Amino acid sequence: MYVYASFDYSAFLELAITDLEKRGIAREHILAVPLDKRVEERMVLDTIHRADGISLFDGAAVLGAVFMELGVIYGFILKWGPITWGLIGLFGGAFLGFLLDYFYGRIRNRKKEKATRNQQKTGESNTEVVLTIFCEPNQYEMVEKVLWDNMALGVGKLDRLRNSIRKGGGESWKRSNPNR
Amino acid sequence: MEKKQREPIRNLRRPKGLVKPLTINFIHLRMPWVIAWWSASYLGYAYISLGSYIKGFILIFLEAFINVNAKLNLGILYSLTGRFELAKQVVDINWLLYYVPIYIFSIWGGRQLAVDLNKYSVLADREDSGMIPFSISGSDIAFLDKRKPWVAAALSCLAPGLGHLYTHRIPTSFYTLMWWIIIAYMGHLFQCIHLTAMGNFGGAMAITNPEWLIFLPSVYVFSIYDSYVNAVAYNQLYDHEQQRFITDNYQSLNFPMPK
Numbered sequence: 209m210y211v212y213a214s215f216d217y218s219a220f221l222e223l224a225i226t227d228l229e230k231r232g233i234a235r236e237h238i239l240a241v242p243l244d245k246r247v248e249e250r251m252v253l254d255t256i257h258r259a260d261g262i263s264l265f266d267g268a269a270v271l272g273a274v275f276m277e278l279g280v281i282y283g284f285i286l287k288w289g290p291i292t293w294g295l296i297g298l299f300g301g302a303f304l305g306f307l308l309d310y311f312y313g314r315i316r317n318r319k320k321e322k323a324t325r326n327q328q329k330t331g332e333s334n335t336e337v338v339l340t341i342f343c344e345p346n347q348y349e350m351v352e353k354v355l356w357d358n359m360a361l362g363v364g365k366l367d368r369l370r371n372s373i374r375k376g377g378g379e380s381w382k383r384s385n386p387n388r
Numbered sequence: 389m390e391k392k393q394r395e396p397i398r399n400l401r402r403p404k405g406l407v408k409p410l411t412i413n414f415i416h417l418r419m420p421w422v423i424a425w426w427s428a429s430y431l432g433y434a435y436i437s438l439g440s441y442i443k444g445f446i447l448i449f450l451e452a453f454i455n456v457n458a459k460l461n462l463g464i465l466y467s468l469t470g471r472f473e474l475a476k477q478v479v480d481i482n483w484l485l486y487y488v489p490i491y492i493f494s495i496w497g498g499r500q501l502a503v504d505l506n507k508y509s510v511l512a513d514r515e516d517s518g519m520i521p522f523s524i525s526g527s528d529i530a531f532l533d534k535r536k537p538w539v540a541a542a543l544s545c546l547a548p549g550l551g552h553l554y555t556h557r558i559p560t561s562f563y564t565l566m567w568w569i570i571i572a573y574m575g576h577l578f579q580c581i582h583l584t585a586m587g588n589f590g591g592a593m594a595i596t597n598p599e600w601l602i603f604l605p606s607v608y609v610f611s612i613y614d615s616y617v618n619a620v621a622y623n624q625l626y627d628h629e630q631q632r633f634i635t636d637n638y639q640s641l642n643f644p645m646p647k
Binding site: 210217218219221222225235236237238239240241242265266269270272273274276277278279280281282283284285287288289290291292294297298336337339340342366368 | 419422425429464465468469533534580581584589592593596598601602604605606608609610612613616617626627630631633634635637638639640642643644646
């Protein structure tokens with residue numbers, strides 16, 4: 209039978225695989241397929257799973273530094289002093305830089321404006337790897353437990369023998385279900 | 389149980405990064421103008437951000453040395469606030485001119501390095517070269533893992549340098565922590581913050597030493613920005629390394645495919 213599991217990239221993925229190998233699943237019977245993801249829309253903040261390289265942090269950091277520097281300098285001749293004006297400069301500049309980056313990115317990306325549906329659905333927990341394990345039916349519980357214990361995002365199984373028995377037995381499943 | 393990889397570490401010609409106890413150094417795509425800006429903001433930061441530490445520290449040392457000796461920061465302060473005569477008096481012309489070539493070089497060189505490394509970053513991605521994601525020595529342990537970028541930025545907000553410690557960029561972290569202490573102490577930053585918080589703006593202004601305080605904004609914002617960007621790239625490197633590893637080792641031709 210086949211057991212399927214989805215993971216994100218982490219040390220747990222390797223812990224799960226090596227644990228299975230240690231418990232007698234042959235390396236040849238473990239198949240891992242990394243998935244590519246669709247990232248088109250620029251995101252405000254990169255998450256632990258996703259990063260598009262051109263985060264909206266660049267402009268904010270650059271203008272934040274410029275205005276903070278100016279705030280500190282002019283703070284020496286203004287009433288509230290260099291610290292207050294420095295902070296005002298930092299937040300004002302960062303906000304301005306963020307807005308510029310955001311709208312510039314909007315204009316540049318107008319053609320592919322909408323986030324695709326699959327992007328909207330992916331939240332913080334993202335499937336990044338699909339694991340397929342070929343094992344004997346009596347090993348299923350062990351495999352399932354190892355996968356869940358190592359932070360699998362989902363675990364499923366494909367058990368044709370049980371399906372074929374339900375549908376009238378033996379090897380006839382192919383004939384009764386020709387589309388498969 | 390066979391534990392060897394098929395090709396133990398393949399294609400090391402165009403590496404994407406290197407994990408060593410002293411630092412985890414890697415290349416990734418950068419915006420050249422942003423890198424050039426960091427050198428304009430503070431000499432040598434382009435090199436530090438790109439992981440070119442020795443060149444970066446040479447330039448940073450020169451910047452601090454010339455700037456303090458030439459009283460450049462005071463000159464900037466007086467010039468920008470319209471006190472030009474004072475600016476002319478305070479600047480030490482015995483040092484000032486040396487700043488110019490170093491300054492131009494560091495902006496130009498930082499941008500050039502970013503452009504070059506972008507090419508090699510693309511090549512490394514295409515070659516999909518292998519790397520060893522864990523390194524231990526008598527002095528430290530370095531490894532790739534998943535880190536939250538916002539935590540890196542938040543740590544750098546609290547104390548510049550901590551965000552880099554979080555992703556094992558020890559040279560940046562050490563330099564930033566030390567330099568922050570020096571400029572905060574010499575510029576009387578914490579006294580100034582205290583008095584500002586008490587509403588005593590006059591006292592806050594009187595106690596500061598602007599010559600040193602003007603160093604602060606660049607150091608502060610750079611450490612937040614760089615630790616964030618670094619954490620993002622660090623996570624990507626982890627993903628790529630693991631992807632390559634499982635593709636190499638867990639896609640056997642002998643896998644009994646469902647028929």
